[in-house]
Amino acid sequence: MNRASVFNLPPAAHHALIEALGATRVHLEPDVLALYAADEGPRRCTPLAVAFPTRHEDVAALVQVANAFRIPLVARGGGSGNVGGALPVPGSIVVSFECMRRVLEFSPSERLVIVETGIPTAEIDALARTQGLFYPPDPGSAPYCRIGGNLAMNAAGPRAVKYGVTRDYVLGLRAVAGDGRALVTGARTTKGVVGYDLTRLLVGSEGTLALITEATLKLSPAPVMIGTLRACYESGAAACAAVTRVMSEPVIPSALEFLDPASIAAVQQAGAATDLPRGTRALLIVEADGDPDAVARALTQLRAALSGPGLLELREATAASEVKALWTARRSLSYAIKRIAPLKINEDVVVPVTKLADLVIAVETLADEYRLPIVSFGHAGNGNLHVNIMVHPEDRDEVTRAHTALARLFETVLALEGTISGEHGIGYEKRAFVPLEIPAETLASMRALKRVFDPNGILNPGKIFPEAS
Numbered sequence: 275m276n277r278a279s280v281f282n283l284p285p286a287a288h289h290a291l292i293e294a295l296g297a298t299r300v301h302l303e304p305d306v307l308a309l310y311a312a313d314e315g316p317r318r319c320t321p322l323a324v325a326f327p328t329r330h331e332d333v334a335a336l337v338q339v340a341n342a343f344r345i346p347l348v349a350r351g352g353g354s355g356n357v358g359g360a361l362p363v364p365g366s367i368v369v370s371f372e373c374m375r376r377v378l379e380f381s382p383s384e385r386l387v388i389v390e391t392g393i394p395t396a397e398i399d400a401l402a403r404t405q406g407l408f409y410p411p412d413p414g415s416a417p418y419c420r421i422g423g424n425l426a427m428n429a430a431g432p433r434a435v436k437y438g439v440t441r442d443y444v445l446g447l448r449a450v451a452g453d454g455r456a457l458v459t460g461a462r463t464t465k466g467v468v469g470y471d472l473t474r475l476l477v478g479s480e481g482t483l484a485l486i487t488e489a490t491l492k493l494s495p496a497p498v499m500i501g502t503l504r505a506c507y508e509s510g511a512a513a514c515a516a517v518t519r520v521m522s523e524p525v526i527p528s529a530l531e532f533l534d535p536a537s538i539a540a541v542q543q544a545g546a547a548t549d550l551p552r553g554t555r556a557l558l559i560v561e562a563d564g565d566p567d568a569v570a571r572a573l574t575q576l577r578a579a580l581s582g583p584g585l586l587e588l589r590e591a592t593a594a595s596e597v598k599a600l601w602t603a604r605r606s607l608s609y610a611i612k613r614i615a616p617l618k619i620n621e622d623v624v625v626p627v628t629k630l631a632d633l634v635i636a637v638e639t640l641a642d643e644y645r646l647p648i649v650s651f652g653h654a655g656n657g658n659l660h661v662n663i664m665v666h667p668e669d670r671d672e673v674t675r676a677h678t679a680l681a682r683l684f685e686t687v688l689a690l691e692g693t694i695s696g697e698h699g700i701g702y703e704k705r706a707f708v709p710l711e712i713p714a715e716t717l718a719s720m721r722a723l724k725r726v727f728d729p730n731g732i733l734n735p736g737k738i739f740p741e742a743s
């Protein structure tokens with residue numbers, strides 16, 4: 275059967291969808307379609323329909339209908355992705371997981387929770403904390419992104435420097451492959467080595483191999499307390515040198531965040547973080563967590579490592595209100611940089627921590643060379659820098675310069691032995707750059723895997739892989 279027209283859902287397909295899910299779970303109204311036409315990326319594409327499955331079996335039925343009519347399916351969690359991962363492709367059906375948000379099992383003694391994948395990430399953490407546990411991955415979007423989106427993108431947040439990323443907390447998955455096969459991966463135990471590790475393959479696969487319906491997630495004991503340090507430096511290079519010193523010590527911070535000179539200027543122009551000492555051009559926010567003795571010891575070690583050339587001020591807080599004050603500069607960044615230009619080309623590159631200073635200098639050089647405001651901040655302990663190129667979309671010359679600068683940024687990152695995405699993924703926006711990082715034969719193997727899981731190419735086509743030449 276031919277692929278469905280990109281303009282209309284064939285009546286037979288509509289009928290089959292209603293048979294599979296029920297009429298109230300399939301929506302074609304233009305105002306509903308418009309709500310699902312974009313994620314946080316810059317593009318829009320109106321889907322043919324939006325489907326709202328309520329359980330695993332609904333998803334399996336949807337995949338069967340999609341295969342029968344060759345209609346692409348685009349999974350959607352909270353739609354908070356930045357790279358067009360959940361952007362509908364022409365002629366597609368959006369599969370919104372928002373009605374699949376049940377906790378299927380919570381076993382504190384096994385330190386695990388089994389959830390449907392439409393549950394907001396923050397709800398998992400909140401549930402775990404009722405029993406003295408927590409769910410460590412903490413993307414900034416946790417209150418509204420869904421665990422399915424986190425699994426598909428392998429999301430992470432500030433705590434990754436100590437606790438790792440989403441993939442480190444996945445014991446097992448239930449999913450439906452693109453060909454309709456039911457997949458059950460992993461085990462509920464923390465040890466388990468039977469068969470290929472399909473759990474790790476599905477995590478980070480951006481909705482292109484399978485629709486993930488349920489996840490068994492590992493939980494950790496919640497730290498009793500957190501201590502916070504804010505270190506202000508006279509230059510980005512001085513702050514980066516401090517990052518290297520911290521990471522060389524036998525102490526693991528639970529967050530190590532960096533703001534570059536352009537970030538400091540942006541928050542100051544926005545009237546936030548007025549308490550920074552004069553001459554501050556970069557800052558680090560560092561946290562240590564654990565029991566009180568461990569935190570005290572860690573803070574002593576961290577203070578020593580943060581002290582060095584270019585340090586202007588080092589402040590410490592453990593009381594909640596003081597901690598909040600130290601994070602003000604970082605938390606006000608999103609708002610502050612929106613004032614620079616309406617469009618943010620938001621990259622999330624990573625380099626080895628020892629090369630962070632080289633990256634920061636390279637970004638400053640690109641900003642000068644291409645006459646662009648570029649604001650960089652991020653998870654320095656992982657070498658993960660959010661490089662935001664700020665652009666006025668109506669200024670064509672500026673847009674062209676931004677895209678040239680972007681390509682140069684990726685080349686620089688790879689020359690520094692880094693990677694072009696640490697957490698946002700590739701989606702639609704970055705796929706043209708994938709061959710810069712992934713060798714041709716490896717990419718061919720990835721395409722072959724895609725065909726095994728999704729022979730008709732119905733799951734999120736046109737994502738991750740560059741267009742075949």
Ligand SMILES: Cc1cc2nc3c(=O)[nH]c(=O)nc-3n(C[C@H](O)[C@H](O)[C@H](O)COP(=O)(O)OP(=O)(O)OC[C@H]3O[C@@H](n4cnc5c(N)ncnc54)[C@H](O)[C@@H]3O)c2cc1C
Nearest residue numbers: 351352353354355359414415420422423426430481486697
């Ligand atoms: C303000 C803000 C802060 C952010 N902070 C962070 C951060 O700190 N760290 C970070 O990593 N990211 C961050 N992000 C990016 C984004 O929140 C993450 O990528 C998140 O994982 C996306 O989750 P979502 O539920 O919104 O997924 P969506 O955007 O809906 O989808 C993302 C991808 O997952 C796929 N997908 C969704 N559900 C499923 C499923 N059940 N099965 C298979 N595939 C599925 C989609 O097809 C798409 O490819 C931030 C975004 C914003 C707007």
